[in-house]
Each structure stands twice: as structure tokens, then as C-alpha cells.
Amino acid sequence: MATMSQSINFFTSSSSSSRSGTFAVSKPSYSKPYVFKMNPRILEKFVKRSMSVSCSDPDSPLPVLVSDNGTSGGAGVESVNVWSPIAESSTIEVDAVTEAEMKENGFRSTRRTKLVCTIGPATCGFEQLEALAVGGMNVARINMCHGTREWHRSVIERVRRLNEEKGFAVAIMMDTEGSEIHMGDLGGAPSAKAEDGEVWTFTVRALESSLPERTIHVNYDGFAEDVKVGDELLVDGGMVRFEVIEKIGPDVKCRCTDPGLLLPRANLTSWRDGSLVRERNAMLPTISSKDWLDIDFGIAEGVDFIAISFVKSAEVINHLKSYIKARSRDSDVAVIAKIESIDSLKNLEEIIQASDGVMVARGDLGAQIPLEQVPSAQQKIVQMCRQLNTPVIVASQLLESMIEYPTPTRAEVADVSEAVRQRADALMLSGESAMGQYPEKALAVLRSVSLRIERWWREEKRPEGMELPDIASSFADSISEEICNSAAKMANNLMVDALFVYTKTGHMASLLSRSRPDCPIFAFTTMASVRRHLNLQWGLIPFRLNFSDDMESNLNRTFSLLKARGMIKSGDLVIAVSDMLQSIQVMNVP
Numbered sequence: 001m002a003t004m005s006q007s008i009n010f011f012t013s014s015s016s017s018s019r020s021g022t023f024a025v026s027k028p029s030y031s032k033p034y035v036f037k038m039n040p041r042i043l044e045k046f047v048k049r050s051m052s053v054s055c056s057d058p059d060s061p062l063p064v065l066v067s068d069n070g071t072s073g074g075a076g077v078e079s080v081n082v083w084s085p086i087a088e089s090s091t092i093e094v095d096a097v098t099e100a101e102m103k104e105n106g107f108r109s110t111r112r113t114k115l116v117c118t119i120g121p122a123t124c125g126f127e128q129l130e131a132l133a134v135g136g137m138n139v140a141r142i143n144m145c146h147g148t149r150e151w152h153r154s155v156i157e158r159v160r161r162l163n164e165e166k167g168f169a170v171a172i173m174m175d176t177e178g179s180e181i182h183m184g185d186l187g188g189a190p191s192a193k194a195e196d197g198e199v200w201t202f203t204v205r206a207l208e209s210s211l212p213e214r215t216i217h218v219n220y221d222g223f224a225e226d227v228k229v230g231d232e233l234l235v236d237g238g239m240v241r242f243e244v245i246e247k248i249g250p251d252v253k254c255r256c257t258d259p260g261l262l263l264p265r266a267n268l269t270s271w272r273d274g275s276l277v278r279e280r281n282a283m284l285p286t287i288s289s290k291d292w293l294d295i296d297f298g299i300a301e302g303v304d305f306i307a308i309s310f311v312k313s314a315e316v317i318n319h320l321k322s323y324i325k326a327r328s329r330d331s332d333v334a335v336i337a338k339i340e341s342i343d344s345l346k347n348l349e350e351i352i353q354a355s356d357g358v359m360v361a362r363g364d365l366g367a368q369i370p371l372e373q374v375p376s377a378q379q380k381i382v383q384m385c386r387q388l389n390t391p392v393i394v395a396s397q398l399l400e401s402m403i404e405y406p407t408p409t410r411a412e413v414a415d416v417s418e419a420v421r422q423r424a425d426a427l428m429l430s431g432e433s434a435m436g437q438y439p440e441k442a443l444a445v446l447r448s449v450s451l452r453i454e455r456w457w458r459e460e461k462r463p464e465g466m467e468l469p470d471i472a473s474s475f476a477d478s479i480s481e482e483i484c485n486s487a488a489k490m491a492n493n494l495m496v497d498a499l500f501v502y503t504k505t506g507h508m509a510s511l512l513s514r515s516r517p518d519c520p521i522f523a524f525t526t527m528a529s530v531r532r533h534l535n536l537q538w539g540l541i542p543f544r545l546n547f548s549d550d551m552e553s554n555l556n557r558t559f560s561l562l563k564a565r566g567m568i569k570s571g572d573l574v575i576a577v578s579d580m581l582q583s584i585q586v587m588n589v590p
């Protein structure tokens with residue numbers, strides 16, 4: 001350790017409410033601030049005189065007590081910058097990766113598109129999760145179709161620990177299984193190959209012992225009654241195809257017409273005369289009894305998002321939202337509607353209105369509508385979500401080949417680019433990160449393609465071309481909406497460096513994000529859970545910060561905190577808005 005010779009500067013602020021005698025210290029190379037405690041009387045004196053103190057004296061008046069790694073510092077510690085003479089709970093929280101990125105490349109070039117990773121056997125260890133967080137994962141998704149309760153709990157626990165220990169704000173999304181019709185788990189085999197012309201039996205029979213050869217269990221009891229001879233049976237939306245040739249009680253004999261690999265629990269759909277068969281299977285509940293148990297589990301574990309598979313109407317979303325409220329009054333679990341059925345496309349607007357977020361679940365969607373209709377459906381959903389201010393995730397097969405290979409195909413890169421160009425809030429990895437061979441590489445591809453396309457968009461100064469309708473439902477909301485629309489427009493016209501928003505609920509931040517401004521949006525919020533929710537939304541850099549109703553002092557404090565950590569500099573032009581004050585402030589960082 002270097003000997004101590006540099007000075008400590010106190011940045012005082014008029015509103016410093018808690019001169020409790022604890023203040024935080026940071027040095028650029030430490031990811032976490034050091035926290036020192038000192039005699040409140042002495043601190044008060046420093047604060048009053050706004051003075052610089054030299055710590056070179058071993059008998060310095062600073063009785064330094066603790067640092068973040070538990071060792072006690074003291075007069076012998078390395079030189080440090082004291083950036084806030086206030087309680088440690090009032091420091092600013094942002095993850096080390098964002099901070100480092102902002103310092104290195106400037107915050108203008110931070111990534112705007114958010115990234116969701118499905119966690120599975122390839123990524124469930126603590127180090128693997130950390131590598132994903134470092135690689136830019138904003139949301140970790142667990143799919144209740146796979147894995148045990150204990151497994152899910154351990155993943156949630158590790159993500160939580162990662163956030164606590166490393167300062168990330170990775171949100172957790174729990175995805176329900178839904179009443180989809182799928183195959184059994186192939187008796188433990190990782191896959192099975194179906195060859196052209198082979199006859200396979202799909203059965204609803206409860207099989208006690210191991211499965212006979214070329215026999216697949218189907219989870220839906222009505223399967224054998226719903227299908228007819230001549231129907232086409234699609235596995236995973238057409239990865240493998242069969243023709244139904246005979247029905248014998250609970251057994252359905254099928255001949256393979258398109259060979260391929262059958263994966264455990266793969267989804268099944270049947271088609272008749274070019275359309276999806278909708279018999280009794282259309283009556284299955286959106287939320288099954290197993291899903292309700294999983295939802296209870298998710299609420300109890302405090303996940304940030306619950307994604308509902310095969311949503312048909314807004315009703316189920318509203319039903320779940322009131323259930324969540326009833327279960328836990330101050331729960332803020334957000335509900336994501338997965339658009340992956342024909343019915344959801346019919347009721348798209350009401351579903352988007354009712355939901356806190358939407359997922360374009362192209363995997364199953366492509367099994368329910370002809371594949372060539374998926375791109376236009378995606379574009380329509382993304383646009384409508386933006387208009388109604390609902391965050392939207394584009395999911396499935398973005399980099400499918402990277403499950404096996406370390407580089408993506410050109411077509412996959414073009415697909416990712418298109419989703420970024422449509423300005424979706426987030427992109428999602430499924431098998432690529434859950435069970436693929438190159439999860440980190442796949443994430444790196446999403447990251448670099450997003451950054452490149454976003455920059456291209458800004459450099460080309462592409463006109464927005466989207467009218468944003470008024471969405472406010474009250475006069476107060478209208479004011480917020482007008483302020484955010486105008487602030488975003490001003491930010492573009494004045495070419496400001498950043499938008500700042502101080503928001504307790506996150507609503508103002510989402511309204512700014514909706515405008516997709518050229519500059520990044522620094523969203524300051526008091527609650528860690530709001531910070532995690534904002535991590536799903538386009539262009540937001542969420543910070544946790546305790547702030548007051550006094551905007552002037554909030555701004556001064558934020559400037560000091562961010563300047564001291566090298567995240568902004570004097571002269572940067574900023575526009576600030578807040579929940580508390582109905583105004584737009586434009587200023588240079590002092």
C-alpha cells in the first residue's frame with residue numbers, strides 16, 4: 001500500500017440530511033466504495049467548513065473503522081476520494097461493468113438494447129452467472145418447463161448474491177410452463193433421432209416402466225381424441241414432422257416425413273388442411289394448476305417478472321395481477337405476456353395494455369402461424385408495445401446455431417440487427433445460453449451487434465417515423481407524458497449528453513425510454529427492485545440513489561457522485577426531469 005499523502009475532499013450539499021458520521025470513499029480501481037466512520041462532531045465541523053483534510057498524519061482525526069472487505073483501514077490506507085459525507089445507504093449504486101464502460105468509452109456509447117439470458121445447465125453456476133453479468137446480461141430467465149424447484153431456487157439465490165456482492169441489478173424472470181402440449185422427457189436420453197419413413201408411436205398411456213422403442217409420451221390426455229388420421233404433427237414448430245397414420249386407443253401411430261432430432265419435452269402441434277388443429281386443446285387453461293404453484297413460488301422468492309406462456313386474452317393478465325396484489329400487498333412482481341398463440345395475436349392490443357411487458361415468443365409463435373408471417377407479426381408487436389409504452393422482448397432462435405458453433409450465421413446476425421433496428425427493448429437467448437456450448441460468446445454477439453446497429457442508427461440520423469399517441473389516463477399522467485416527450489425532443493435537438501430522471505416508481509423513466517432519444521437516460525430511483533425492473537427497458541442506465549424532494553440538491557449531489565467516479569465531467573450538457581417537480585431543467589455539469 002502506498003503511503004497516504006493525498007487530500008480528501010468533502011463535497012457538501014445543503015440537504016445532507018444525515019450527517020450521521022458515516023461517509024463513503026471510493027477509488028477508481030475499487031468496484032465498491034470504502035465506508036469510513038468518524039466522530040459526528042468532527043464531521044460536522046468539516047462539513048460546515050467544506051474543507052479539505054490531509055490524511056498523511058498517522059494520528060489523523062479520522063478514526064477510520066471499516067472498509068468493504070472487512071479490514072480496517074486507517075491512516076495508512078491508500079489515498080482516497082471522499083465523495084459524500086452522508087450515510088452509506090445514500091451512496092449511488094451502479095454495477096462495476098456499466099461504470100467501467102462509461103469511463104472507458106464515454107456514456108454516449110453505452111448499449112441501449114437490453115439482454116435477457118435463459119439460465120440452464122450450461123450457465124447455472126455462480127461463476128458462469130457472473131460471467132454473463134459481466135458480459136451484459138440484464139435479466140436472467142428461468143423456464144419452469146425444465147429443472148426442479150431446488151434447481152430454480154439455487155439459481156435465484158445465486159443471482160441475488162451476485163447483485164449483493166458485485167453491485168449488479170440483474171432482474172429475475174420466471175417463465176411459466178403453460179398448458180402446452182409437449183412430449184415427455186425421452187426416458188432421460190438427451191435426444192432421439194427420427195429418420196425419414198420411420199413409424200413412431202405417440203401415446204397418452206401412463207407408462208410405468210421404460211418406454212418401448214420409438215415411443216413418445218404426450219402430456220395431454222385429449223391428444224389421441226383430438227388428432228385425426230392424415231393430420232400433420234409438428235415437433236418444435238416443424239423441426240421434425242410426422243403424418244398421423246393410425247389411431248389405436250391411447251396410441252397414435254405416425255410416420256416421419258421430415259427427419260430430425262427430437263429433444264426432451266419438445267412442443268407438439270397438429271395441423272389439418274393447412275391450419276392448426278384447435279379441438280379441446282383450445283380449452284386448456286392458460287395458467288395450469290402446476291403454473292399456479294410455480295407462481296406462488298415466484299412470488300415467495302420475490303422474482304421481478306413472471307412471464308405467462310400462451311396468453312390468449314387480457315383477462316388472464318388482469319386475473320394474475322390481482323392475485324399477486326392479494327398475495328402480497330406491496331409486491332411489485334411485474335407480469336409479462338408471451339405472444340405465442342393465434343389468440344394472442346387477435347387480442348394483441350388489450351393484452352399489451354394490460355401487461356407490464358411483452359415477449360415475442362417466436363419459437364411457439366412459428367408453430368402456430370406460418371413461419372413467413374412471423375417477421376411481420378414481430379414488427380407489429382414491437383411497434384404496438386412502444387406506442388402503448390410496454391417493454392418488449394424479442395425471443396427465440398436469435399443465434400440458434402451458436403448452441404453448437406462458436407460463430408453465428410450471417411442470417412442470424414441480420415435477424416439480431418433487425419430486432420435492434422426495430423428498437424425492441426430487449427433481446428433474449430434461449431438454448432444458446434441455457435444448454436449451448438458457447439453461452440458467453442452468444443451474449444457477446446448480441447452485445448456487439450446491438451452496439452454497432454445502435455451507433456449506425458445515430459450516425460445516419462435516421463428519422464424516427466413513429467407517432468407516439470397519448471396514453472395517459474389522468475391529467476397528472478398527461479403532464480408527465482408531455483414533459484418526457486418534450487425533454488426527449490429537446491435532448492435530440494440540443495444534442496445533450498444525457499437525460500437524467502429522478503423517479504420513485506420508474507414511470508417517468510419508461511416514458512423517456514419510449515421516446516428512444518439519441519442520448520442515454522440515467523434513471524435514479526430509490527428502490528433496488530425498481531432499479532432491476534428498469535434494467536429491462538431500452539436506453540435506461542438505472543442507478544439506486546436516495547434522493548429528496550429538493551431537485552437542486554439532488555442534482556448537485558448526483559453531479560458530485562458521478563464526477564468523483566469519473567462517469568460524467570464538467571461541461572457535459574444534461575437535461576433533468578423528475579417525479580417531484582413538473583419541470584425540465586437544462587444545465588451544464590459544474
Ligand SMILES: Nc1ncnc2c1ncn2[C@@H]1O[C@H](COP(=O)(O)OP(=O)(O)OP(=O)(O)O)[C@@H](O)[C@H]1O
Pocket residue numbers: 118119120121143145146147175263265309363364430431432434435
Ligand atoms: N432449467 C433447465 N434445465 C435443463 N435444460 C434446460 C433448462 N432450461 C432450458 N433448458 C434447455 O434449453 C432449451 C431452450 O430453452 P427455452 O427456455 O427456450 O425452452 P423451450 O423448451 O424451447 O420452451 P419455451 O417455449 O418455454 O421457451 C430447452 O429446450 C432445454 O433443452
Ligand SMILES: CC(=O)C(=O)O
Pocket residue numbers: 309338340360361362363364365395396430
Ligand atoms: C420463448 C418461448 O416461449 C418461445 O419462443 O416459444
Ligand SMILES: [K+]
Pocket residue numbers: 143144145175176177178309
Ligand atoms: K415456458
Ligand SMILES: [Mg+2]
Pocket residue numbers: 309340361363364
Ligand atoms: Mg414458448
